[in-house]
Amino acid sequence: MKRVFIDTMGCQMNKSDTERMLGMLSYLGYDETKEPKDANLLIINTCSIRQLSEDKAFSEIGTWGQWKKRGKDIKIVFSGCVAQQKQREIFKRAPYVDLVIGTHNIYQLPDLIKRIENGETRICECPDIPYGEKDIEIKRVKSVNAWIPITEGCNNFCTYCIVPYTRGRERSRLPETIIKEAKDALSQGFKEITLLGQNVDSYGKDFKDREYRLADLLTELNALEGDFWIRFVTSYPTDITDNLIETAVKLDKVCEYFHIPMQSGSSEVLKKMNRRYDRETYAKIANKVREMVPDVTITSDFIAGFPGETEEQFEETLTAMDELNLDYSNTAAYSPREKTVAAKWTDLYIPEDVKTERLRRLNEKNMECCLRSNQKFVGRELEVLIENFENHKGKNVVTGRTRNNKIVHIPCEKDLTGHFVKVKIIGAKTWYINGEIID
Ligand code: SF4
Structure with a gap:
């Protein structure tokens, strides 16, 4: 065996x-x-x-x-x-x-x-040139959500990031391969397809033989038969086009959720990070997504203690999270990675205790933002895709997500994993909301 x-x-x-x-x-x-x-x-x-x-x-x-x-x-x-x-x-x-x-x-x-x-x-x-993709069976972890990579690698070379060195330059997978994988996942009972890439919005830029972008892929996937939702992560702010936002709004299976890492609220730090936007540009893009996509949730990523970050620059991150009403953020203290540009700036490294303290404050702000965001939904009726069933402290509970990626806990005696249910939101906590099934 x-x-x-x-x-x-x-x-x-x-x-x-x-x-x-x-x-x-x-x-x-x-x-x-x-x-x-x-x-x-x-x-x-x-x-x-x-x-x-x-x-x-x-x-x-x-x-x-x-x-x-x-x-x-x-x-x-x-x-x-x-x-x-x-x-x-x-x-x-x-x-x-x-x-x-x-x-x-x-x-x-x-x-x-x-x-x-x-x-x-x-x-x-481990050669630098990617070995050609093969049509292979995928042993998916049994779940409700199937992750399908659409791009691999990245061309952005943010100064702190190791990805372009470990995953190589950006390559888009062929739409026919992705659609086949989506069809297979749906036929196996998956109820959600999440398209995955370091920078999904630049999908298709490298195709020589066709004009085909993320909006086209979403349109084809949306046309597949069945009851399921579609998500896509991660978006690079300046690559989000109006056409993509309009397409996402128009397609009924595409969820109202954008993950748009900002990384810092300070324009000077963003420049040192080699991000291709400043604070104002990011704000314009995030606000545009909010205006165009009703009920959208916008999540982000932030780094505390990037080399040379001053206290004032760090505080700009905290104010950005507030001003932009970010719904949730992944946070991390800066960690130098060999080969990256920022790792060479040893004289600018922020002392560990200062980084830890900034990360603590970043997390505190994140918790405030999450709770505020969750409270917006209290009293609303939302559709939820149930992801699991468990006994929590003697009570049976199902947990799922809304279209805008909010985690919902619902008392329920039956295992409804994989079902879409209508839920009334009755309470908000920092990391999740509470609901009751209404039909
Ligand atoms: S942070 Fe994201 S966009 Fe920047 S290099 Fe890494 S993977 Fe690419």
Whole structure:
């Protein structure tokens, strides 16, 4: 019996890669196990966005390495963004790893696994040029929402970000491949399709043979049969076109939700980050989305303590969150990443204690914004897609999301996972809203 365990770290893109790897491995006879001790093949799918998650990856495979040293017959694969970034260096730190496979190469996995099964060790496959995509089965994690990557990589080179180095230059997947994946997911019972990319709004810019952009893809997906919702993340502010917003409003299955990272409220910091907008431009875009998309939720990302950030510049971030009425933000303290431009500005690094304190204040502001945003919905009737059913402190509860991505908790005796229900919103907390089913 061949069993594979995959530990997936980081973003949805990695989770999607894991679903693809599991699909390919099933053809080699591998079943997935959630228990690393039961596996013959152990894969770590790493994230390099922060040092902490890179350190966690090495610590986890250290345990696997110990098992191997004690004679357990296992193969260890190191994949994902840290693999793409560090390549052969990984063998220095973890000599027991059998295969290092970069983000551009996952479609080569079956051939590489066969080679390590046949006794080859220390294979490193991480070329900079992406290996061609193959039509493969995807073993989706059972859920309501299917994530479908539409672009990979990024051309923006924000000065703090490792993605262009680990995922390469931006490439759009063919619409026919994406539509086929969406149809497959819908036929398996998925009720929501989320299109995924570092910068989804630039989808199609690299097609040489056609004029086809995100708005066209949304239109084709919206025309597929069935009851389902469509979302797309992440949007780069200045790439959001009027045509995209108008299309999103017009299409009934496309949800009223935009994730538009701002990163800082200070125009000077944004310039140092190499973001292609200033505070005013971002505000214009966010306000336009609010005006054009009724009931829209806008979420964002922010970094606290970017090199050289002054107290005044940090406070501009807090005021921006308020002024723009952002509904929710992902927050993080700046973490220097090797190879990036900002990592070289060591003399401008903000002391750890100051970064931590700024992150605390950023989180506090985020909580205020979330609660305010959630309170807007109290008394409203909204459609909710139920995502799970659980017993919480002795009470049965279903949890789902509204079209505008609000999490709703609803007392309910029945497991309604995968159903759309009409809900009256009766209360608001910081991270979710409470509702009651009305039909
Ligand atoms: S837009 Fe900037 S932050 Fe986002 S993935 Fe590209 S380089 Fe990184």
